[in-house]
Amino acid sequence: MHDPLIGRQLANFRVDRLIGRGGMASVYYAWDIKLNRPVAVKVIDTRLRGNPAYAARFLQEARSIAALRHENILQVFYAGEEDDLLYFAMEYIDGQDLGQILKEVSAAGNRLPYEEVIRYGKAAASALDHAHQKGVIHRDVKPANVLISRDGRIVLGDFGLALDVSQGSLGEVFGTATYTAPEQARRSSAAVPQSDLYSLGVMLYEMLTGTVPFDDSSPASVAIQHLTLPPPRPRNLNPDLSQAAEDVLLKALSKDPADRYQIGAEFVAALEEALLQIPGTTSETKAPTPRKLSPLLLASGIGGVLMLCAILAVITALAARKPLPTETLSSTPQKENLVALQPSPSPDEPLLTSTTFMPAAPTGISPTVPPTASSTETPTASPTASPAASPTVSQSPAPTTSVPIDVVGEVPPTSTPKYLTGRRFLLLYNDTSFYMLQTDGYGGLIAPAAFERLDGEGYPVNRFDGDAWAEYYKTTLKNWCSRLEILDAGDYLQPGQCGDNYISSRWLKADDPGIFWTTQENSSQFRVLWGREEVARCEIATGECEVYLP
The missing domain is CATH 1.10.510.10 (Transferase(Phosphotransferase) domain 1)
Structure with missing residues (x-):
């Protein structure tokens, strides 16, 4: 059945399509022809149009709501009456509701x-x-x-x-x-x-x-x-x-x-x-349970001695640069072999370490434009429906001397994917860029994830921590990508699966120690960690890897 409102213009708003109907109103996607932006137009149901008292109350309430200016309140732009139609023109939000x-x-x-x-x-x-x-x-x-x-x-x-x-x-x-x-x-x-x-x-x-x-x-x-x-x-x-x-x-x-x-x-x-009163329950994601010593060892006091011996054996093996046996492979490298990730400086602010751009506003999403080393202006996003929806540009503190990462407890490696019932990610990469696309599952944390390049003997030599993404957006979302791109490298992969949906972006200099996925002599793999646990290994040459996270 044809909707007579489709194609009609109400004030400055051209009604394009129906979004949904409720018990008291219908909501349409419309275009503000004067300000060149999308809006949502809510039209009160026909049954209520002939009630003068309701019409007066409706307009009065619209005026009250329009006075509310808050980042977490949907903005009302206009309320009007045309012929027998009462309607609101509101901010258009492109996304999901919490019920979905x-x-x-x-x-x-x-x-x-x-x-x-x-x-x-x-x-x-x-x-x-x-x-x-x-x-x-x-x-x-x-x-x-x-x-x-x-x-x-x-x-x-x-x-x-x-x-x-x-x-x-x-x-x-x-x-x-x-x-x-x-x-x-x-x-x-x-x-x-x-x-x-x-x-x-x-x-x-x-x-x-x-x-x-x-x-x-x-x-x-x-x-x-x-x-x-x-x-x-x-x-x-x-x-x-x-x-x-x-x-x-x-x-x-x-x-x-x-x-x-x-x-x-x-x-x-x-x-x-x-x-937060119960440790480990602030999220569905829980840290891996440490392996427990037997009661006999604890009772006899030998456990502490054996733990010390194990640590000494790990340090000795690392110093000798020999692969550890499978059952004792450490999840992080020796201190001198790996330094903490220091984000790369933005091209226009060489004294700052990183620039991250949030996704575009919901009313007009467009791809985030990466910076270039020669640029003198910060990239901007397309116009949005309201100031509250504007993209955020955040910069990290001034660089400091790299601090070695402490060696952590032993975790055996894995050769098969884990958490197959969790969130599925597709990693897509070439020598200039890396993309992490969530293809299935609900939203979850990104900070516990980490990526490490492995050398020919199986030791980690470069590391990128999910904290660098989580600093600006803490979770992943289905059908959205997090990305890393090397400044001025060109030939970015920018996979079609990501479209314009980038939830967090980092641009790294060519010598950044966080680059773990590129072709490099004596390195054919990188591994994915969740906390201290290795969850997958990926072949660099393939340019694609499937990973599951809790």
Whole structure:
């Protein structure tokens, strides 16, 4: 069926296509012909157009929301009425909503890493605190209204049901039953700022346990449960949660608004502190478990002596430059053979060590242009929908003398891929560039990953740490690439699989010790580490390698 709005122009906005329909409105992708940028236009449903009271309230709420200026709030550019149409023109976010991400994670039988839970929670809480300070209550906080752009920006959208406390509310506006606070379920106009924080609590409960506290096919039944039943204890659903984390979630879901956290930042800070109380559980990713000595050795006191002997044997073997037996290969080289990665200086700032460009803004993604040694200007990205969505250019501190990396515990090498149920990555490389594309799985940390060139005897000689990427963006995303390119080398691979989707980029000088993948005499392989554990070895000559990470 033809949509009569497609192709129509509303004020400065040419309506191009339908994005989605909801119970009260339809959202269209449109083009601002005056400012030459994409926008999202939300048109109120036909059933509500003939109600003068609703039209007046709709425009008043639009004015209130347009006054909200915050990096985590979807910006409203314009609200208008044309013929019988009421509409918003809003910032267009090219990405996913949190609801879609949670479905993908759940379908894979996983839960979000704690760091991601806190990152989403902080963004939503900051947006709500700002709105509440301005006298606006959202009243429909849920994962589908938390949008994540391709460059990782998190915004709270769809204030279409928002209440300006100075103006009152239409009583029939209810919100989404699964995330609605008890007082709002009784009467929509009874919503208070802590009603939004209750909804945020339901979202965080869902992210940490994999399910919402109350669910039913009947919205009325769910509302009654919110009003009358205590939520299931989170630790019964996720035993890895601490008691402190459970206490925080249950406080956020108190029936009485006065018993909840009064400020979103306070709520998320308490949850973050609670999640960090248990070592190793701040993320789904856990460090490899050290090998344990037998009780007999511990009891007899011989364990310490044997450990010392093993360390001396490793040092002796490294000094003699002989390959270690397979069962005792160290995961890092001897101190004098390897120095810590020092990022290369940017071409226009020779006294700085590195320049990293974040992906382009969600409204007009374009490839990041690499710097050149002769350039005098920092590359810029294409125009974006709002200043908050602009790319970030960050530079690292002034260079220092390279510091040797300490030798760590022994880890046997592996000849077969590990973590085959984890995130799948395709490594693509030539002599001038290296690209790491996540092809499957949910987002996860990049910092624990590392890459080491191996010499002809199997010893690491060059190393690049994922920390260098994580300094600017901590996680990987499906169908996005992290890249390394050698300055002025030319002939960059720039694989088609990456498109314009670069989540983090580094440009290195030709003599940078972090270059591990290029053709070099007496070196035919590099290996991939996760923490201290070797997870894969890759042949340099092939230009391609498959790797799985937790």
